[in-house]
Amino acid sequence: MLALASLWAAPAAAWAGDCAPGLPGERVWYHDGDGDGWGDPEQGLTACEAPPDYIDRMGDCDDTAADVFPGAAERCDGRDSDCDEAIDAPHAIGGALWYADADADGWGTPLAPVWACEAPIGYASSGRDCDDQRADVSPGEAERCDGVDDDCNGAVDAPNPSDGDAWYRDADQDGWGDASLPTIACEAPDGFVLDATDCDDGNPATWPGAEERCDGEDNDCDTLIDQPDPVDARTWYADADGDRWGDPAAPLVACEAPAGAVARAGDCDDTDAAILPSAVDLNTVPFDPKCEPPPIIAKLTGGAGCAHSPAGLPAPAALALAWTLAQRRRRRRPTPLAATGAA
Numbered sequence: 437m438l439a440l441a442s443l444w445a446a447p448a449a450a451w452a453g454d455c456a457p458g459l460p461g462e463r464v465w466y467h468d469g470d471g472d473g474w475g476d477p478e479q480g481l482t483a484c485e486a487p488p489d490y491i492d493r494m495g496d497c498d499d500t501a502a503d504v505f506p507g508a509a510e511r512c513d514g515r516d517s518d519c520d521e522a523i524d525a526p527h528a529i530g531g532a533l534w535y536a537d538a539d540a541d542g543w544g545t546p547l548a549p550v551w552a553c554e555a556p557i558g559y560a561s562s563g564r565d566c567d568d569q570r571a572d573v574s575p576g577e578a579e580r581c582d583g584v585d586d587d588c589n590g591a592v593d594a595p596n597p598s599d600g601d602a603w604y605r606d607a608d609q610d611g612w613g614d615a616s617l618p619t620i621a622c623e624a625p626d627g628f629v630l631d632a633t634d635c636d637d638g639n640p641a642t643w644p645g646a647e648e649r650c651d652g653e654d655n656d657c658d659t660l661i662d663q664p665d666p667v668d669a670r671t672w673y674a675d676a677d678g679d680r681w682g683d684p685a686a687p688l689v690a691c692e693a694p695a696g697a698v699a700r701a702g703d704c705d706d707t708d709a710a711i712l713p714s715a716v717d718l719n720t721v722p723f724d725p726k727c728e729p730p731p732i733i734a735k736l737t738g739g740a741g742c743a744h745s746p747a748g749l750p751a752p753a754a755l756a757l758a759w760t761l762a763q764r765r766r767r768r769r770p771t772p773l774a775a776t777g778a779a
Contacts, residue, residue, distance in 0.1 A: 455484030
């Protein structure tokens with residue numbers, strides 16, 4: 437009995453391990469020519485064991501390229517890298533986002549972008565257009581004074597609109613601006629004016645056309661300090677002969693005495709230092725613009741205007757001498773009382 441069982445068991449074991457055409461152990465294998473682990477579904481064969489370069493997994497859409505197989509990363513290379521029957525899509529490596537550009541100004545709307553290796557028709561590479569219905573509004577446009585954000589910077593009519601005016605900072609609020617601090621705007625910013633000719637924007641008393649004064653400043657912005665004709669200037673007179681009396685016919689208006697000029701006029705001959713209005717102390721004798729001497733001097737000099745010194749004496753000394761002599765003569769005259777007593 438045992439021997440019979442053994443006879444039956446041996447053929448059964450042999451049958452279970454055998455594989456032959458048409459038997460249950462036979463399988464389909466697919467050629468994997470590029471060695472990427474995926475076989476070509478169009479090159480399959482049935483066998484009990486895998487022939488060389490064959491595998492039991494199929495789906496490769498290009499069995500000549502090891503980087504093309506189901507599940508591979510899609511790339512922008514003109515091939516269906518992941519075998520999904522779509523070339524370079526979707527989200528292919530090397531692609532980019534593209535934005536719908538309805539107004540064809542080269543700038544797209546940031547809404548609903550698409551990923552692609554190349555720009556689809558009607559799409560742009562930038563999504564910064566703030567109004568995709570106006571071709572004259574985009575980040576590439578110049579800002580204009582039109583109440584619209586033309587350049588999509590988030591500010592209307594600013595900054596630096598192409599048709600704006602130049603305005604200048606007026607720090608001292610005198611109505612005249614500083615040329616070194618301009619700004620371009622459609623309307624005057626606070627503290628700015630159209631003029632740019634203020635030469636000192638920190639002094640409200642200094643501006644073109646202001647009154648020039650004797651203060652060491654260029655009040656009227658003409659590049660000249662304390663000239664010409666400051667409103668509080670003094671009048672000086674040329675003293676050509678150096679006798680400290682000026683020629684009334686040669687006035688000079690200035691804040692400080694010009695060289696060769698004095699504050700007093702009255703010299704009737706400014707070429708001769710010996711001729712001058714007074715012989716007494718020049719600091720006490722009243723100014724006489726007509727160059728007329730005091731009566732006593734006029735008597736001694738014959739009433740000929742300015743006093744003239746005797747030969748060899750400077751005019752002040754000569755007139756002082758004449759004055760002294762006249763006083764002495766006056767003291768020598770008897771008074772009316774003395775004359776009555778003598779009678």
